[in-house]
Amino acid sequence: MKIDILDFLGISDQICPMHVVIDAEGKILAAGPTLKKLRPETEWVGSSFFDIFDLSRPRWVQSTADLIKTAGSKLHLNFREAPQTGLKGVLAPLPSGQGAFINMSFGISVLEAVRDYDLTSADFSPTDLTIEMLYLVEAKSAAMEASRQLNLRLQGAKIAAEEQAFTDTLTGLKNRRAMDHILNRLIASGRDFALMHVDLDFFKEVNDTLGHAAGDTVLQHVAKLMVQCTRQNDTVARVGGDEFVLIFEGLVDRIQLSGIARRLISSIEEPIPFGDRSCNISASAGTALSSAFAAVEDGALLLHQADVALYAAKNAGRARHFFYQPGMEGAEAS
Known part of the structure; x- marks a missing residue:
């Protein structure tokens, strides 16, 4: 047929x-x-x-x-x-x-x-499974894209949280926690570095006479000056109310460090405007070198040495910079 x-x-x-x-x-x-x-x-x-x-x-x-x-x-x-x-x-x-x-x-x-x-x-x-396959592919693609976007947001949130955890909110500098982390990393690496402890002179008078808003303005201004006086790979941290620590990775030359301290102290002594008033402060600094006397294995010891040198500078009349030397502890106590 x-x-x-x-x-x-x-x-x-x-x-x-x-x-x-x-x-x-x-x-x-x-x-x-x-x-x-x-x-x-x-x-x-x-x-x-x-x-x-x-x-x-x-x-x-x-x-x-x-x-x-x-x-x-x-x-x-x-x-x-x-x-x-x-x-x-x-x-x-x-x-x-x-x-x-x-x-x-x-x-x-x-x-x-x-x-x-x-x-x-x-x-x-109507019986072709192609349509179901396309729906599955589209659903998988959409799910993968949603997962990717979620991962990006989570990663961004993690980075932001970590950054916030290591940042001083007032000045934008590193905080004490970040300084400890960087200090421990440098000590573990065995690289030479210098640690400079800076304390503001007459800062309490600014807070007492002009208020905490003026004090915040001073701290933010000083933070900018410190960033300008240091290199990009250096660490500038606010570790207390008016206390700062500068870590100079790979720099232990006393002449260069003295020059940095001198420029920093000089710039901080410039009057800082606050409304129609001026805030007048200065700064004292003490520096300890990681390999000056013996291999440093404890960051707390280096911080103590820089602190001793700092207060030796204050006792000598403020607005000065001293390197730590053995025996300074006795001079500080006297």
Whole structure:
């Protein structure tokens, strides 16, 4: 019994929207609606199958007769014209040698096809799992993006929290906790460094006469001066009310350190404006060197030495800078 191809077109369009029907000569008799959407300018009916498609596998196929012999095997093909979307297909011969029915799908190129041709669920068979796969891919992509954004926010929050934990909120300098961390790291590394303890002179008078707002202004101003007087890799920390510690990594030259202290003290002595008033303070400093007398294994010892030198400078008249020397403890006590 001869099959009338037209009897099957309506059903085929619904359940196999990416099919072609060819006759025994390879001429296309019908094409599914999705294929027509992919190539809307193509005259499908009457065109040769091999003029539209390039069959890459099986490689031995050279003619329509060879193509029909592939019945039941997977076909690998793509459009000859750009975009050369990759397709998969399977052929079923029609009875009595009338030709063949070839059903196609996108295979792993479905994502590119949906993007290139703006396909929707209506372009696929209702039983095609492609739509479910696309939903899963989209859901996975959305979940991965949400996870990435969450990780970025968490990382940012962690960095911000760590930064806040190591930062003096008033001046923006490192705080005591940060100084301890950096000091321990330097001692563990064995690198030479200098630690300068700076204390503001007459700061209490500013607070008592002009108020704490003036005191905060002074501290913020002094913090900027200290940053300007130090290198980018140096550490400037506020460790108390009007106490600061400067750590100079890799710098133990006394002449250079004395110059830094001198410039810093001189700049701090400049009047600091506060409204229509001026705040007048000075600073005293004491410096201890990590390798001046013996290898330092305890940051607290170095801090103590710098503190002793600082108070020796204060006792000598303030606005001065001293290096720690053995025996200073006795002079401080006297």
